[in-house]
Amino acid sequence: MKHTLSLFILLSTGFLLNSSTPKEMQGSEIVVVLNPNNPVTSMTAGEVKLMWLRKIKKRWPQLKKNIKPVDRSHSCTERDQFYNKILDMSADEVETYFIQKQYQNAEKPPEKFSSEKEVIDFVSNEPGAIGFVSSAVAHASKDRVRIVFSF
Amino acid sequence: MHKIVFAFFLFSLSSRLLMAQETQIKGFADVQTGAFEDHEKKTSHGFGLGQLDLFTTSQIDEKTTFLSEVVFEGEASGETAVDIERLIIRRYITDYLNISAGKLHTPIGYWSNAYHHGTLIQPTISRPDAVQFEDHGGSLPIHQVGIQFDGSGISKAGFYYNLMLSNGLSKGNVNTGLYTNPMALTFQIGIEPVDNLKFFAGCYFNQMKAGNSTYQGVILPRNTNYTMPNAGMAYLGKNFEVIAEAFNIMTKMDSIGRYQAWKGFLYAGFTRYRVMPYAVLNVAQFDKGNQYFIPQNLVGGILGVRYKFSSTSLLKLEFAANQLDHLSSPAQEEMHFLNARSVTLQYSIGF
Numbered sequence: 001m002k003h004t005l006s007l008f009i010l011l012s013t014g015f016l017l018n019s020s021t022p023k024e025m026q027g028s029e030i031v032v033v034l035n036p037n038n039p040v041t042s043m044t045a046g047e048v049k050l051m052w053l054r055k056i057k058k059r060w061p062q063l064k065k066n067i068k069p070v071d072r073s074h075s076c077t078e079r080d081q082f083y084n085k086i087l088d089m090s091a092d093e094v095e096t097y098f099i100q101k102q103y104q105n106a107e108k109p110p111e112k113f114s115s116e117k118e119v120i121d122f123v124s125n126e127p128g129a130i131g132f133v134s135s136a137v138a139h140a141s142k143d144r145v146r147i148v149f150s151f
Numbered sequence: 152m153h154k155i156v157f158a159f160f161l162f163s164l165s166s167r168l169l170m171a172q173e174t175q176i177k178g179f180a181d182v183q184t185g186a187f188e189d190h191e192k193k194t195s196h197g198f199g200l201g202q203l204d205l206f207t208t209s210q211i212d213e214k215t216t217f218l219s220e221v222v223f224e225g226e227a228s229g230e231t232a233v234d235i236e237r238l239i240i241r242r243y244i245t246d247y248l249n250i251s252a253g254k255l256h257t258p259i260g261y262w263s264n265a266y267h268h269g270t271l272i273q274p275t276i277s278r279p280d281a282v283q284f285e286d287h288g289g290s291l292p293i294h295q296v297g298i299q300f301d302g303s304g305i306s307k308a309g310f311y312y313n314l315m316l317s318n319g320l321s322k323g324n325v326n327t328g329l330y331t332n333p334m335a336l337t338f339q340i341g342i343e344p345v346d347n348l349k350f351f352a353g354c355y356f357n358q359m360k361a362g363n364s365t366y367q368g369v370i371l372p373r374n375t376n377y378t379m380p381n382a383g384m385a386y387l388g389k390n391f392e393v394i395a396e397a398f399n400i401m402t403k404m405d406s407i408g409r410y411q412a413w414k415g416f417l418y419a420g421f422t423r424y425r426v427m428p429y430a431v432l433n434v435a436q437f438d439k440g441n442q443y444f445i446p447q448n449l450v451g452g453i454l455g456v457r458y459k460f461s462s463t464s465l466l467k468l469e470f471a472a473n474q475l476d477h478l479s480s481p482a483q484e485e486m487h488f489l490n491a492r493s494v495t496l497q498y499s500i501g502f
Contacts, residue, residue: 056304057246066213093389095462099501100272104265106208106218106241108173 030081031138033120033145035127038063043148049086052130053097054107060128070119070131071110078116082132085151120145174209178502179269183276185495200225201497204268206237214243222268234286235326236268236294247302254326257295258313258339259355260396261385262418271499274392275453276469279416280433281398285366290444291379291398291414292320292355292366295335309343319357320377322364333358352382361405367445373405375443394418402443410441428456433473450474463501470494 032048034040039062043051050056052069059066072079075091083089089097098109111129113119116137123129124144138147181201188194203223211217220237241251256264263282266273283289297317305311318325319335339353357377364370383396397415404410413436420429431453437446451473458466472492 056309058243059246092459092462096272099462100265102175102177102208103206103267103269103272106210106216106239108175108208108210108216 029135030078030085030132030151031135031147032086032130032132032149033123033138034148035123035125035129036144036146037127038146040148041146045086045149045151048130048149049088052110053087054101058107063127065128067130068108068126068128069110070122070129071112072119073112073114078132078134081151086132174207176205176207178206179204179271179499180502181270181497181499183495183497185493187491187493189491201270201499202268204236206269211240216241216243220268232286245302247305249301251299251301252297254294254296255299255315255317257292257317257337257355258299258301258315259291259293259337259353259379259381259398260383261349261351261394262396262416263291263293265385269499269501270467270497271463271465271501274418274420274427274429274457275431275455276467276495276497277431277453277471279396279418279431280435280449280451280473281396281414281416288367290366291400292335292357295319295337296326296330297334303343311341311343313337313339313353319359320363320365321359322366332360332363347388348384348386350384352380354381355379365443369443369445371404372442373407375405376403377401377443378403390422392418392420392422400443402441404442407442410438410443412437412441412444412446425459426456427459428454430454465499467497467499468495469497 032043038060040060051067054067054069057067071094079091083091083094087094098107101107102109111122113122116133119131119133120137120141123131124141135150138145180203182198183201184196184198186194186196201224204220205223206218206220209217218237218239218241219235222234222236224232224234226232235254237255238253239251239255240253241249243249256267258264260282262279266278270276278284278287278289280289282291282293284293295315295317297315299313299315301311301313303309303311315335315337317335317337318330319332321330321332323330335355335357337353337355339351341349341351343349355378359365359371359375359377361371361373361375378401379398380401381396381398383394385394386392387394395415395417397413400412400414402410402412413434415434417432418429420427433449433451433453435447435449437444437448439446451471453469453471455467455469457468460466470493
């Protein structure tokens with residue numbers, strides 16, 4: 001009984017620690033980009049997750065514009081990495097999450113684009129947008145978007 | 152028939168009017184097959200249409216959104232019923248204050264607000280008895296017309312609140328603005344201390360005049376004060392989810408007395424790959440002689456499993472069994488439905 005209890009406590013502690021420790025970010029191939037008019041200059045992985053999912057805030061506090069998450073319409077390296085490393089969610093879970101938000105409160109799901117160029121075009125034109133692209137593409141468009149996080 | 156044509160007209164008109172904004176029309180549908188045994192051990196089986204749920208959402212302007220949910224549902228008579236289940240105009244004021252007006256799901260508990268009519272999103276085929284819809288034998292005020300104030304993400308504890316003023320429980324003119332009975336007040340507060348874990352509590356208050364009818368068709372003999380404190384918790388993790396809710400319905404009738412009823416449920420499910428087995432325990436307990444409800448104590452359960460093909464395609468297999476103490480009102484068809492055993496296979500989609 002004691003052993004079972006110890007094992008239970010050990011497993012529970014491990015589970016809690018695992019769920020509360022931020023994931024280590026490795027590499028720097030993908031970057032999170034905002035519109036240059038957005039005064040935010042840098043973000044943490046946790047902030048990116050909360051903002052992109054519109055989990056707590058619906059609007060950028062200083063910009064006073066709606067947060068508009070930008071997604072890719074099909075599976076690609078950038079999207080897979082973003083879902084996996086930042087959101088810690090599968091594609092199905094992300095889709096379900098936004099279906100539920102739309103169904104409950106009429107919250108608009110992310111804009112989806114098939115190419116990185118379209119993501120850059122949208123983010124550069126939309127003050128509240130937040131998207132992710134490869135580092136190379138973002139750096140080539142440095143005057144149109146602001147890089148706030150890389151992983 | 153006229154209602155269906157009118158609903159289609161309304162639906163297409165609203166879609167066209169809102170085309171200028173960022174409007175999306177989506178929907179849910181389900182089909183099912185199964186076998187059913189009622190309280191007299193009579194069995195039936197066959198295929199069935201579930202609900203066709205069309206919902207429109209629109210970003211009217213930077214701070215205003217619109218949502219409507221129209222449900223088409225086949226009835227036992229062969230007719231098709233059409234209902235505007237929700238119609239919400241919502242205005243963002245701050246992150247801590249939104250104002251919604253229209254027909255909403257009353258902010259009682261978690262299930263009632265998280266899961267509406269689309270069965271794709273709901274974890275089970277059958278809703279727990281406590282939060283069953285009014286036109287499916289449910290006795291709680293799930294839908295209300297009124298105005299709601301809400302806010303979330305307040306402080307690090309993730310505090311949230313809902314406050315709703317609405318037309319109350321009495322039948323008649325609840326949708327028209329010509330409601331003559333006292334208004335109902337609902338409040339709910341909750342916290343989300345860690346991701347996906349919520350604790351919440353609230354209360355629903357309403358006064359009903361003598362002569363009004365309850366959802367179960369009981370004509371009230373006296374003016375009645377209806378108070379419903381409720382509380383619960385919900386955890387919806389990646390591999391495990393649990394929702395527990397309890398409702399205490401206190402009705403005080405002038406010069407007759409005070410009655411209490413308890414309703415509650417516990418839902419739990421585990422995910423393994425795309426498969427999720429789940430179980431629900433339903434309980435209802437009424438004071439003897441309760442004159443507000445048709446007082447049938449209930450113990451019931453659901454065992455089921457769902458398989459997720461994708462985020463918009465889901466298969467559920469479910470066995471449900473409920474046991475009522477007695478059946479005092481054979482005319483209550485919906486109550487008969489509660490006192491039954493059934494096995495159901497449902498395929499639901501989102502489009």
